[in-house]
Amino acid sequence: MSDTKTPPVIVLxxxxxxxxxxxxxxxxxDGINLTIQKGEFIAIMGxxxxxxxxxxxxxxxxxxxxxxxxxxxxxxxxxxxxKRQARIRSQQIGFVFQSFNLVSRxxxxxxxxxxxxxxxxxxxxxxxxxxxxxxxFHLGEREFYMPNQLSGGQMQRVAIAxxxxxxxxxxxxxEPTGNLDxxxxxxxxxxxxxxxxxxxxxIMVTHNPDLTxxxxxxxxMLDGQIDTDTFRLPLQSRTSTKKxxxxxxxxxxxxxKKKDKK
Amino acid sequence: MKILFANHIHIARQSIASSRMRSTxxxxxxxxxxxxxTTILALSxxxxxxxxxxxxxxxxxxxxxxxxxxxxxTLDGIAKIPIGQQYAASSLSDVDIASIERIEHVKxxxxxxxxxxxxxxxxxxxxxxxxxxxxxxxxxxxxxxxxDGQFLDPELNGATAVxxxxxxxxxxxxxxxxxxxxxxxxxxxxxxxxxxxTNNPINYNTVDFDNAVLINLANGRELNQGASQIQQINVQSxxxxxxxxxxxxxxxxxxxxxxxxxxxxxxSGDEIAQPTSGxxxxxxxxxxxxxxxxxxxxxxxxMNIMLVSVAERTRxxxxxxxxxxTNSDIISQFLIESLALSIGGGITGYIFGYxxxxxxxxxxxxxxxxxxxxxxxxxxxxxxxxxxxGLYPAIRAAKKDPIAALRQYD
Numbered sequence: 001m002s003d004t005k006t007p008p009v010i011v012l013x014x015x016x017x018x019x020x021x022x023x024x025x026x027x028x029x030d031g032i033n034l035t036i037q038k039g040e041f042i043a044i045m046g047x048x049x050x051x052x053x054x055x056x057x058x059x060x061x062x063x064x065x066x067x068x069x070x071x072x073x074x075x076x077x078x079x080x081x082x083k084r085q086a087r088i089r090s091q092q093i094g095f096v097f098q099s100f101n102l103v104s105r106x107x108x109x110x111x112x113x114x115x116x117x118x119x120x121x122x123x124x125x126x127x128x129x130x131x132x133x134x135x136x137f138h139l140g141e142r143e144f145y146m147p148n149q150l151s152g153g154q155m156q157r158v159a160i161a162x163x164x165x166x167x168x169x170x171x172x173x174x175e176p177t178g179n180l181d182x183x184x185x186x187x188x189x190x191x192x193x194x195x196x197x198x199x200x201x202x203i204m205v206t207h208n209p210d211l212t213x214x215x216x217x218x219x220x221m222l223d224g225q226i227d228t229d230t231f232r233l234p235l236q237s238r239t240s241t242k243k244x245x246x247x248x249x250x251x252x253x254x255x256x257k258k259k260d261k262k
Numbered sequence: 263m264k265i266l267f268a269n270h271i272h273i274a275r276q277s278i279a280s281s282r283m284r285s286t287x288x289x290x291x292x293x294x295x296x297x298x299x300t301t302i303l304a305l306s307x308x309x310x311x312x313x314x315x316x317x318x319x320x321x322x323x324x325x326x327x328x329x330x331x332x333x334x335x336t337l338d339g340i341a342k343i344p345i346g347q348q349y350a351a352s353s354l355s356d357v358d359i360a361s362i363e364r365i366e367h368v369k370x371x372x373x374x375x376x377x378x379x380x381x382x383x384x385x386x387x388x389x390x391x392x393x394x395x396x397x398x399x400x401x402x403x404x405x406x407x408x409x410d411g412q413f414l415d416p417e418l419n420g421a422t423a424v425x426x427x428x429x430x431x432x433x434x435x436x437x438x439x440x441x442x443x444x445x446x447x448x449x450x451x452x453x454x455x456x457x458x459x460t461n462n463p464i465n466y467n468t469v470d471f472d473n474a475v476l477i478n479l480a481n482g483r484e485l486n487q488g489a490s491q492i493q494q495i496n497v498q499s500x501x502x503x504x505x506x507x508x509x510x511x512x513x514x515x516x517x518x519x520x521x522x523x524x525x526x527x528x529x530s531g532d533e534i535a536q537p538t539s540g541x542x543x544x545x546x547x548x549x550x551x552x553x554x555x556x557x558x559x560x561x562x563x564x565m566n567i568m569l570v571s572v573a574e575r576t577r578x579x580x581x582x583x584x585x586x587x588t589n590s591d592i593i594s595q596f597l598i599e600s601l602a603l604s605i606g607g608g609i610t611g612y613i614f615g616y617x618x619x620x621x622x623x624x625x626x627x628x629x630x631x632x633x634x635x636x637x638x639x640x641x642x643x644x645x646x647x648x649x650x651x652g653l654y655p656a657i658r659a660a661k662k663d664p665i666a667a668l669r670q671y672d
Contacts, residue, residue: 062584062664062665083588086586086587087586089583089584089585095585101580101584103578105277105280105578114581114585117266117587118585118586119586120266122265
């Protein structure tokens with residue numbers, strides 16, 4: 001990575017995450033080495049229980065009880081206080097969840113404005129920013145709806161708008177289309193793809209091989225380790241990450257956009 | 263920080279409004295507690311104020327000597343509830359009166375010997391009619407006014423009495439009863455004066471003059487098998503400046519008389535009001551204890567509801583943490599919500615407390631007092647309860663693991 005223009009956003013070295021103690025002890029993440037450059041769109045695939053979501057939680061600083069090294073923006077997170085971690089979540093990371101995770105008591109615009117509260121913005125500024133963000137997701141006329149008045153696809157777009165509202169460096173999406181039908185899925189993926197084109201770094205966990213077509217890099221995981229790591233689309237400023245592991249096969253989904261829905 | 267605070271208040275308002283019934287019921291505990299505290303404090307402050315005002319209006323040069331050691335501790339007031347005006351046995355004697363009279367700068371001394379007994383005129387009087395045996399000096403010291411006739415005078419022949427206007431009406435049917443005979447403990451007394459109506463049953467003499475019979479000290483002794491039973495000695499100094507010195511001197515003299523046993527108390531100024539409102543202190547103490555219990559119960563209610571609220575919103579907590587809320591953000595969010603409950607309850611309680619106090623005061627001869635101490639007490643009590651019982655749920659909320667919290671269903 002010496003020849004990259006910008007330092008990598010995320011560097012993981014021998015990352016391990018252990019659950020349980022004694023006999024029940026097992027590693028959900030068992031020695032992950034991974035370097036993620038700015039502007040990558042990574043799809044993480046793998047069977048259930050392979051550690052995808054755990055990895056995402058670790059990357060999102062929701063889980064900091066780890067072994068090994070995690071450098072975010074060149075700084076190790078090991079010595080960050082809980083408060084600093086919260087600030088990083090607030091300013092650098094945007095989460096998108098499978099189950100949307102909108103606060104049901106708050107209307108759409110308040111949900112989108114939620115991360116801005118913890119940035120210390122005034123109410124007016126929050127509402128303005130959230131409103132702009134919603135309009136860019138074509139949800140401008142839904143601002144004052146409650147989450148339960150929206151369709152799944154709309155809810156996920158609200159969630160993405162919320163993830164983006166504080167201009168995060170990294171967007172972490174945990175099966176963002178897992179609860180959506182295929183049409184809504186592709187709309188959401190289109191949105192993520194657009195974000196990627198605008199230069200955002202996106203790390204997405206998915207079960208659906210079709211969706212990897214949007215990604216620039218596909219990682220498959222197995223038993224807490226990276227199984228394959230495939231670069232799919234050329235990135236202008238990208239040099240290969242230093243482990244060209246076993247780029248054996250492209251996942252099935254590499255039948256490219258064949259399955260693009262009508 | 264300010265923005266966060268405003269936002270927390272907004273969230274608290276929303277959350278309380280969204281479960282109105284639950285919040286109201288939760289607040290009720292605090293409301294009842296604070297209302298009773300407010301009522302008690304307002305009324306006892308009112309009672310004390312009356313006596314303090316009286317003492318002040320007399321020029322502030324009055325000292326009062328009562329039997330029994332001084333109790334600085336209000337809790338003692340609860341322990342020994344004074345029953346009417348009957349002290350078991352007085353440690354004050356005629357010798358004491360005589361020695362006090364000899365002290366320099368003492369202008370007047372009036373012993374008060376309060377007897378219990380039946381009084382009858384045309385009709386039978388109340389069994390609780392106070393019979394006060396005293397000296398003419400009382401008129402001057404306590405500023406007693408006679409509306410008709412004259413005050414006590416030991417020089418007059420025969421047993422004479424001065425009675426309160428209400429007593430006169432009660433037993434003679436008229437307030438023009440001069441010259442009539444009143445029977446005190448079966449002994450006949452001729453009425454030589456009617457007191458002016460004071461409407462002041464609470465005063466530092468602990469005698470309701472409107473209903474009392476005043477007789478000469480000598481007659482009082484006769485009614486009491488020849489012994490003096492002095493419940494109080496009022497002392498007036500020549501002026502305010504001398505009062506301090508006089509009190510010191512009284513203490514010295516009486517200690518000598520009492521073989522260095524401090525079985526008496528010399529009171530002046532606001533202190534005089536305290537033993538007078540002793541019954542109130544006792545009642546207030548008991549009620550405050552009850553109020554404290556209801557506050558604790560109310561606090562537990564708040565804690566309970568906050569724990570429910572935290573459990574209900576586990577997922578929201580997870581979301582907020584994922585979106586960048588720090589632990590202290592979460593703590594303050596829930597703490598402010600519990601404070602909103604307790605302060606809401608406190609304010610309602612304060613208002614209800616005064617409504618109650620005014621309602622009760624229609625049966626009493628004094629009005630509740632408004633002062634910032636009571637408002638402050640109500641506020642501080644609610645703040646403390648809200649913090650005390652809100653902290654644990656709030657910390658629990660903040661300690662939730664965001665990953666587990668996000669996994670929970672709404």
